[in-house]
Amino acid sequence: MQETKRKTEDAVRINKYLSQAGICSRRQADTYVEEGRVEVDGEVAVSGTKVLPGQSVTFDGKPVKIQEDLIFLAFHKPRGIVCTASKEEKDNIIDYINYPTRIYPVGRLDKDSQGLILLTNDGEAANQIMKARNYHEKEYEVTVNKRITNEFIHDMRNPVPLDEINAVTRRCKVIKEGPNEFRIILTQGLNRQIRRMCEHFGYRVTKLKRVRVMNIKLGDLKEGRYRKLTPDELRELKKELKSE
Template sequence: MEDYSSKPCLSSLIRLNKFISNAGVCARREADQLIQSGCITVNGTVVQKVGTRIPIDAVVAYKGVTLHIEKLRYILLNKPRGYVTTVQGPEGRKTVLDLISKRYCAERIYPVGRLDYDTTGLLLLTNDGDLARKLSHPASRVEKLYHVVLNKPIQVEHLQLLQEGLLLEDGLAKVDRVAIVAQDPTQVGVVIHMGKNRIIRRMFGHLGYLVDKLDRVGYAHLTKQRIPRGKWIFLKDQAVRRLKNLV
């Protein structure tokens, strides 16, 4: 196989894993695995060397299907209840992608992180695999703001425990900030960067509460203001740049 990285005009080259990611297949790390597995061809020849650079106009195929670099899309959705945050819904359940019209976004996008079936609120979807991976990594410490409605008033000492940390079955879990909302002790605002599965419901459950409603109202600097439930918007360039500057 020709070593494209030895070409002198590096400005016209792109890393193969980035090409695959920009084509909407997966993030770069997963793209490296596809390359190593022998699923990728460049100009008809299998390439298995991670780090390979290729001409931007090379013909890249995944399992025989030619890939094309897509326009990068960044969508902010106000998720309603009753939708799963996956590309394909198990047992015929509706997915968040069912809410995004192909008429306006033909690119293959996917959710960044997850909101469970009954949780509502802000969800970012994109085909920018690099950004999705960085935002999802624990080291990014992206803050999420949740509005939590409990089945009974929360005790003041439990607010402190949530910030100090609770020992759950999968380790220590704690919030960044927590406060009662609108002087109603059944409503709590929680800021957290931890991304463990169902972490907020499990933390309150550990303290003896049931979460009746859980709504993500903030993600990094983004809010769901002016986005009705079940609707979405394309993020403006400035908002995208701010997200990228976080990571």
């Protein structure tokens, strides 16, 4: 009786199970379940299905298991590498890193940019980090093609209309670092956001480097190399995600 109760308490909703297994986000998992692509012990799962310890889960006929060992990497992405797990994409980040177990990038950093990108097998954490409503900070060092004015810095800090993608940026922190360089801290991840913001004011980005995501810093990690997050970094990251 006690054993049955413990197993029931350990049950995990199917969308959370797929997310923890590194297959996808919970939202995407709901779609896969609706499409009938997920089975538990040979039966097609439905929304709300719970997985008990010892049960067998398959996705498109292939076994799915929750990763026991959490993987969280910080990678210094070079220019030219594409932040996608799709093997069909030339120069994709997964083939470049060639990590021995399944991981995928958390968010994106456009092909022409370099710097910090996180990779993990924890779909739940990745989904939380990427949610714009969580206002997670991302910090960048930017070089533009001409001298920066005080007016430019002021305007960049305030909402900027990005007509091409029908969006307006949030207020952000912008600090002048040199004649043509500035540092910017965003809480959004709009497509090519910094480049579009600069173009709006007649500037062109010549170099863009992400140096921080939340509490994780790029530091002196060499271009093209990756490292595992430290226990302290993971602890702080989980603490911030847990509070949301």
